[in-house]
């Protein structure tokens with residue numbers, strides 16, 4: 792399944808308009824909650840970051856962007872090839888910073904672009920190096936049209952002591968209204 796040409800994962804940047812929409816659009820009340828939430832995500836070309844910000848806005852939580860110690864190339868095709876190698880070899884790149892104070896959060900949203908049908912390597916690094924026992928993990932991903940692949944299974948494998956809820960799967964080239972994000976949040980039971 793990994794033999795598809797690199798061109799199929801062409802960058803999709805239509806999501807940029809979503810940021811503007813979520814700032815100028817409808818006002819949405821925060822979901823009432825007694826749990827403290829953290830949004831942790833990686834984003835190479837910006838699509839997952841937009842969703843991460845929308846989630847943070849809806850849950851009124853904190854947010855952390857994962858960054859590999861060695862940044863990925865600015866050249867997209869180079870990254871598509873490198874990502875393939877990293878995923879096939881199970882490489883988990885060292886992160887620029889360890890995510891601190893996880894103990895303070897009950898719920899951790901984990902966001903990733905889909906790379907070669909799974910989570911991006913920096914997200915694998917985060918899951919592998921963090922103590923997530925007893926946490927509720929709510930995954931979300933953006934993909935380029937080929938769907939979420941096996942990323943949810945891979946998240947569960949890397950966080951065996953967490954309760955991993957259903958994933959929000961989004962197409963990175965589409966835009967999502969804040970109310971769509973809220974609808975998903977209440978569907979996964981956040982705030983109950």
Ligand SMILES: Cc1cc2nc3c(=O)[nH]c(=O)nc-3n(C[C@H](O)[C@H](O)[C@H](O)COP(=O)(O)O)c2cc1C
Nearest residue numbers: 834835836837838839874904907908935936937963
């Ligand atoms: C290394 C790499 C691998 C990718 N692999 C896939 C894939 O397997 N399936 C897919 O639908 N999209 C794939 N894409 C496209 C991204 O998942 C999609 O553009 C996503 O929204 C990017 O999120 P970001 O802007 O937060 O980095 C890939 C992109 C890159 C850079």
